[in-house]
């Protein structure tokens with residue numbers, strides 16, 4: 296029988312509820328308990344694929360090609376398990392399903408209502424994750440904040456589940472915020488009390504309260520919350536904002552959260568306390584130590600359209616950190632607006648970085664700025680990693696150079712270009728007209744021996760996640776190959792270019808897929824490692840050059 300942990304949030308959004316859920320998952324998994332995890336999003340979009348990154352941050356892609364909430368990225372990185380489409384449910388999906396059934400007449404003339412039809416569909420989807428994963432514990436995070444109108448059906452569904460599966464098989468964990476009032480120099484518990492009252496008014500009594508704050512939480516405050524909110528003192532878990540999200544499992548371990556949760560769910564003391572005996576978190580502790588140790592910093596410029604919101608490139612940022620930490624470096628990211636580059640501003644920023652990343656994106660806005668970045672990287676021999684759109688930009692810029700023309704482009708940005716280096720595949724065009732759209736999820740890529748891509752991966756075939764519509768146009772393969780573009784990764788049938796790199800450059804490479812989605816803190820992704828190594832070599836080479844220049848200067 297599955298146990299369920301339901302995670303809700305109160306007071307304000309952006310509390311790190313997703314990280315908390317993911318970190319708890321890590322603690323359970325490290326005790327040998329099998330875990331799966333699911334996010335319920337109350338918005339009415341069917342998936343976040345259509346939402347602006349400004350609204351929602353990055354769209355995370357699963358192995359099976361679902362476009363999901365970025366919290367799934369946290370889940371995968373912390374729990375180190377691949378999740379599926381079933382792990383992200385939105386109100387949009389629920390209503391589409393229920394209304395679809397109603398149209399088919401499945402409800403036999405009944406009146407369709409939020410309770411029970413919508414709530415039953417929500418419960419069915421929660422149970423589906425339990426069934427498919429066969430996990431001992433399923434963690435279910437409800438998006439949004441308690442009190443949101445959209446969230447009510449989800450809260451009602453998880454309330455019912457306590458009755459459906461049993462009191463001892465369910466646990467409600469509420470994450471709240473404790474504001475600090477500078478005038479009196481104290482943390483306040485009142486918003487937490489109000490938020491718990493709100494939760495109770497819909498019939499949910501939390502078992503655990505995780506109190507996020509920017510300041511240490513004293514025991515007297517924990518006791519106060521325990522008293523007012525009717526939970527055990529051990530179940531009031533402070534979580535002070537950490538310097539790195541990867542420290543959160545260790546913080547929660549210190550508060551013995553997993554011990555409390557597992558005891559409440561009826562696990563033996565042996566399992567609950569496993570942590571306190573073995574070094575089940577050794578790998579994780581080593582990771583946090585690496586993240587925190589004093590180390591040389593590499594400056595990476597990330598050129599994108601949504602740079603004001605770092606969350607829009609969350610997995611890219613994390614993948615850079617994972618790879619750098621593994622090699623003993625830190626990363627300082629300079630976010631460079633592609634639109635600024637396009638308008639001739641910010642070009643000086645490119646000169647201050649040791650490596651350039653052009654991440655994924657859609658639409659014409661900012662494209663010419665990304666081309667400026669690719670041109671700079673090619674001419675100045677600065678390491679460059681292109682991710683999806685970043686690969687397309689690499690190819691377009693190279694073609695413009697080879698043909699000495701501004702004409703080469705992607706049909707996405709210039710539908711009438713006479714040199715469509717990036718195009719739809721012929722068989723795709725028909726699909727496009729029918730409204731079928733993106734290539735999503737994992738596909739194999741064969742690596743070509745002797746290339747930088749093959750050196751990075753050290754295997755013949757890799758599986759990586761995709762989210763794109765356009766492809767490198769094979770009509771330009773031969774001519775660009777001759778000019779120095781190496782197609783180092785191809786689909787097994789050889790038709791699709793998966794990786795392109797420059798021959799006459801220390802390390803300039805782009806992948807049509809998104810390796811960042813498979814990077815884990817304890818298992819960095821090879822292309823990021825390859826890139827960071829190239830950046831390291833670039834920095835070292837520059838230092839040597841400066842040194843020899845200085846020596847020369849002295850001799851002169």
Ligand code: GLN
Pocket residue numbers: 654655656657658682683684685707762763764765766
């Ligand atoms: N817009 C490009 C395409 O659809 C790239 C997509 C991306 O970077 N994810 O092919």
